[in-house]
Amino acid sequence: MAEPSTRDVAEVMRDEMVVRDRITALIRNGPRTIPELAEALGYPSPEVVFWVMAMWRYGTLVPTGKAGADGYYRYRLSEEHPVPTEQVEASHGQGQP
């Protein structure tokens, strides 16, 4: 698991606007859990929770069904979510948005 976040909550939430494209790109390749997303993004998983839940709230992604045996939900793009015109590489900018 990535390190816990000590950052200001408002700052973490602001970063959703940058990181959500990368999350979108990652789950387009298949559903992922929050720890998996945190690992791929290089962010602490508590921060990823903020972003994933905001993206769920605003209809970008949804859980695939029930939680797995490991206790984690996996997330996929919602069917209503439009394919972005911009293809954002999931791999860029490790460590910072």
Added chain:
Amino acid sequence: MGNGGSHYDVLVVGGGIAGMESALTLGDMGYTVLLVEKEPSIGGKMVLLSKVFPTLDCASCISTPKMAATANHPGVNALTHTEIDEIIKRDGGDFLVRLHRKPTFVDPVACTGCGQCETACTVALPDQFHYEMVARRAAYIPYPQAVPKKALIERHGSSPCSFACPAGVKAHGIVSLVRCGKYAEAFHLHMEDAPLPGCLSRACYAPCEAECTRGQLEGPVPIRLIKRFMVDRYYQEHPEPEYGPPEKRRGETVAVVGSGPGGLTAAFFLAREGYGVTVFEAASEAGGVLRLGIPSYRLPKDVLDRDIKNVTALGVEIRTNSRVRSINELKEQGFDAVLLAGGAMDPGRMGAPGEELEGVVDCLTFLREVNLGRQIDLDGKTVMVVGGGNAAIDPARAALRLGARKVLIQYRRSRAEMPAHDWEVEAARAEGVEFQFLKAPQRFLGIDGRVVATESLSMRLGEPDSSGRRRPIPVDGSKQTIPVDLVVLSIGLRPGTTPFAPELELEKNGRVHVNSATLQTSIPWVFAAGDAVSGPSSIVDAIGQARRAAFSLDRYLNGEVLGEAGFDERLPVVDKQAVLARSPSLAVRSPREKRELAAEGRARSFAEIEAPLAETEVRYCASRCLDCGGCSECRECVRACPANAISLNMHPEEEVLSVGSVIVATGFKLFDAHLKPTYGYGRYPNVITAMQMDRLLSPTRPYHHLVRPSDGKVPDNIAFVLCTGSRDYKVGNRLCSTVCCMYSTKQAQLIMGALPLADVTIYYIDIRAFGKGYEEFFEQAKAMGVNYVKGRVAKIDQVDGGSLMLHYEDTTERGGANQAEHDLVVLSIGILPNADALKLFEGEALAADPFGYVREPNESIDPGRTSIDGVFVAGTASAARDIPDSILHSGAASVQAAGYVESMRNGR
């Protein structure tokens, strides 16, 4: 003090369950009631709960009918998002009330609550109604059951960057759009305020960056470079504008004199209004100072060309090689109005001997030749530039690029007085320009009519002159002869307004005399902007002024009263220290180093010096923005709203009224769990408060399911720590909160319903199940398997995987210090008095009890009555109560208030 406008029988302060109950009771009795709620919805905290104890009825299902009834009751006027400023008791026994309605920036009549503004919004902020467990948007609807269910926009004021822009460009909006990857939208936003984004992204001195709050930390957000990326991307994808002339054309025509930044801007805004616009340009190519004064290593001409297309696409005609010599002639040609934006293009003269020699030129003439691509060979030559402003730097650097062996700038004052921007000076110095301060030529020496040397004197600085700068005084005996091949004089530019002197009132310095607010000249149908009005300034200043002049000219042609109203509707700028104070633990985010061509190589080339940012860099740079003003003014909500309900120019509305009686129903505050640092709240993500757990369990929860905030895992071993911040002398609150035992028991039962396999443990001092059905409710929880542990938790540590180790003292007869591991801990935080209630009254103070609650002098036999005759208290404003008790207490307060109103009516 006035007598107040409207009158109500009773004012109820607070729209929670107690306030709503009071208002409804009084309304049903036939009294007129004003209910004032500071939040954007009535409902208080109850509507945010999952269920109520001990019946486990849905809290929303109980609250929302009362909310709707309150909002729709004919006798109740419910004002949300409204603050009471003061309440004053008057001699007659009634009360004067001052309040202000906070702007929502959304027309509540038009808004349908569809939420499309939220989806489009580009600013994420912590959602206070979800207790910061998830982000909402700056444009938001408080929660799905909100009454009224209307959107509002969180705006603290203008962000410093946007407020600093003379052209009114919404820098914050652009940054927030780029942060989201909405580059085209950012470009369009720029175009709403200034039509030359390419030029500004290269050659603006960026006052926005100078005011950026992040500049007080690691360095400002590089707004200009962010804009450059946006512009480059857009122009790459759109070589031609996407629009043509406006469909609605007007009959009037306008002549614009000058095609510099001011002229182009005025033409753009006037053409957009449908006027037929013709721009007259004396030079052979359009652009004014942008074309002729700024070398291409700072502003590539293809960028300027594309910017100009933004203007001409609207149908603007630019007539080059057309010098205007008479304003009246324009009128005779049929133009209905004229806008002068000729800039300051007349060179100043030194009046020194030899100034007429060949090889002594003014900076604009020199730069014009350079920028128009005329052949100038300075190979191996020595060039002296005279002056200390930015206009001296460009010819010096251009001379290097034309092959000069040596370029020196003589300035008669010191470096400290030099008006040129620091970065320009340093860039020139790095390229090899030599600066000679406190020196100035006194005469130019020539052979066969051509300059060969200057005779310069050293200077010392005397007292400040009228400009505020210290006056240079020649030093006797310091004469020095310097061989030169070319001298460029950059000693001040004047507006070229001389031909208009017979027609137009001019200042002594040749500037056009205008009304500073409207920019109307002495001829009513002539307006002026830019350097012709203000003297040499900057591109962005000229653009801002031209926009204002175009606004006034449009009003003039519409026959409207001229004035500033409607032009600048910015909110006051936010306080940077307040911005920093609300984000106390920001991560360090260093600015990206600016990349430029190496000084050695670039000094011989007109290629653009500054390197653009890559997309990843630009997103990173934009992510450093602190969203100072809350809303960024990106206007995505305006575009998204199908009801056209967004109204960003709202202002607070103050109101004064009178009421017969007051009921204080301001509710309670929750204990701030940060004040119990041994429990780790705020440090350990899986330590949450009971209010957060209630949100997680509610139908309108912040997460799709009950999962841990640390990693999204479903918890299977959850603990509650009762009496967090209550019955605790260490935190200054020895009172029992009366509801924590029961709401924790409620949550435990709900968790066991949601997560049947989960273990739930409640750590308690003693269980207080005092109300009807409470003991049975407690027993029911135990029967369901909730583990009650009598013990006081001393501290909580985070262990591997985000789980938590509780250290507690067993307070049963067994005794001893124990530990237990859980993967989610809920702090059952206590209830505290809301001190805001005590600040409502001016004059006679509302008394508090020893704990800070509103005092009821005879609570047992006279419930609801306070220390002020005619003021009553309802619900938890006077003590911690559960919901049934709050409702009962509200009934008592309502009857007391009705009695007071009747007694006043009857003169008793």
